[in-house]
Amino acid sequence: MDSEAGREEAALLNRLRTRLADFEKDRANLLSILRMIQETFSYIPEEAIYMAADHLDLAPSEVYGVATFYNQFKFNPPGKYPIKVCLGTACHVKGGDIILENFERKLDIREGETTPDRDFSLERVACVGCCALAPVALVGEAVHGHMAPSKVEGLFTRIQVEKEMAEREKRRHESAR
Amino acid sequence: MSRISFQVNDRKISAPEGMSLLGACLNADIHIPHLCYMEGMTEPPASCRLCFVEIEGRREPVTACTLPVRSDLKVRTDTPAVRRLQRTALRLLLSVHHVDCKHCIANYKCELQRTARFLGIGLKPKHLDHYSKEPEVDDTHPHLIHRPNRCVLCGRCIHICESRHGRAYIAMARRGFDTVLTFYGSTDAIDLPAPDCTACIDVCPVGALESKHGE
Incomplete structure (x- = not known):
């Protein structure tokens, strides 16, 4: 992985926790959170799924299940x-x-x-x-x-x-x- | 709790108030095909589309698992319309099922075999394309072997896992023909609450889940 892109992503992940705090701990917020993650990273990184699951107190598999249901969410970063x-x-x-x-x-x-x-x-x-x-x-x-x-x-x-x-x-x- | 009696196929049966019609019929030994329903479910998913019955006064057949019993019910479980819906639903399930009963752990105790026999249809439906998923075996789970092409996506394993452990360590991913069970986040033994829990294997109506550690 390109180290520059990697560093940038790590920084974004660090900030993700504070951004997640803006969302109430309600499973109804899952889609809004996934959209926020996709807007931030242009895709849904694995770590972000775990963070979202942790924040909403859901199983990661459930978050993954919802995310994969919608074609709009990507699981690979966009290329250059x-x-x-x-x-x-x-x-x-x-x-x-x-x-x-x-x-x-x-x-x-x-x-x-x-x-x-x-x-x-x-x-x-x-x-x-x-x-x-x-x-x-x-x-x-x-x-x-x-x-x-x-x-x-x-x-x-x-x-x-x-x-x-x-x-x-x-x-x-x-x-x- | 008070009991309610109502009529099913010219028979009078009774059931506790609040029970689903499917549960009541099964208790009274009136068989209605079903895959996704489990006793004690408060919100049955009604996703297998097999437990249709006809209710007097209703134009369309209804899923028996989602209908609470009432005293004025007049139910028929064996009309041609109901059977046609059930056969179609089962044929569609079989068209995405890897039929290889001889090598399947669920042979002779499989709900699909039983339902096919009950409805009088073959296990290899004609006139339908067969659709298989890749890969044939998912062994990412530390304790389970999953075969997507045997799975009927009833969701029983997810339901039981959630009720046993407070959250489901199995979920459904993707959609349409591509829908599969996923063990996302459950592929490491340390993330799992009970290594010896086999609840999901026990409730699977087919042979889609198997233990990695033998019986």
């Missing part, structure tokens, strides 16, 4: 490059599931998961509103239309190149100082 593959009607017809599978193979993760280095996360979405470009994938906010297996390959090359360029830029900046 969150990839969303559209599987709306138009993209579905144009083979969006093949594109999703391409990403899954390339990254060696399943839909809903994050790579161990937390660089990429993969998610399926239902319609991003540009069906004329089907099948569509998003990397962060950037829309990539008319996706094809070769373009999946190309996307990663581009991200790699951009990364190396940023790296060079950073080095040049440092040596100039």
Whole structure:
């Protein structure tokens, strides 16, 4: 795990206990608490489930059960490059599931998961509103239309190149100082 | 507590006030198929959809476990409409059940076998897709082996665990076809209150839970 992200998460977890104190100890508050956790971390970390269970005096399994019932809650942190593959009607017809599978193979993760280095996360979405470009994938906010297996390959090359360029830029900046 | 008498299938039976119709019928040896109901439940989940009966004056069949007995009840437990609902519910359960009775610990004492025999249907329903869950075996619990494809998701284990230990160390996770029992937070022996408690295994109507330590 990226140490910077890890440190940040540890700090957020430390603060979570005080934020939990704002919620009355009533099991009816479970959903609000889960939403607060997801807003804070962008996903539901395991430690947070235990903290919430402890605060409401519920079994962790019950909190986990409620959290997994709702599709809205994620159990993996978003990657630095969150990839969303559209599987709306138009993209579905144009083979969006093949594109999703391409990403899954390339990254060696399943839909809903994050790579161990937390660089990429993969998610399926239902319609991003540009069906004329089907099948569509998003990397962060950037829309990539008319996706094809070769373009999946190309996307990663581009991200790699951009990364190396940023790296060079950073080095040049440092040596100039 | 006062007793109430009412009519079931042309028979007069009586039961204590406040009892569920299902409990009363079972006590009177009138069999109604059921999986999720347990004696003493104050709020039966009515999730197995098997204990339907017809009540005179009501258009739709009702679940007997959620209906408290009343003196003006006229109940029929064996109408064609009721049987059709029960058969459909059981077929749907069997369509997500790994039918392998020969190798199952619950063989001959399984509620599914018993109910299928009672309703006169086979254990391998035709015309329904079979759906299996992954993995076949969940052995994350220190004392239990769980087989999701045998589980009927009745929730008896959760109910008994909560009533024995104050909180349920088993829960249901996810939803729809993907619903499974989870031992989340109970995978470490030190987090569990009683290592030798087998209440959940004992109440399982099928063979979905097994002890890791033998009988």
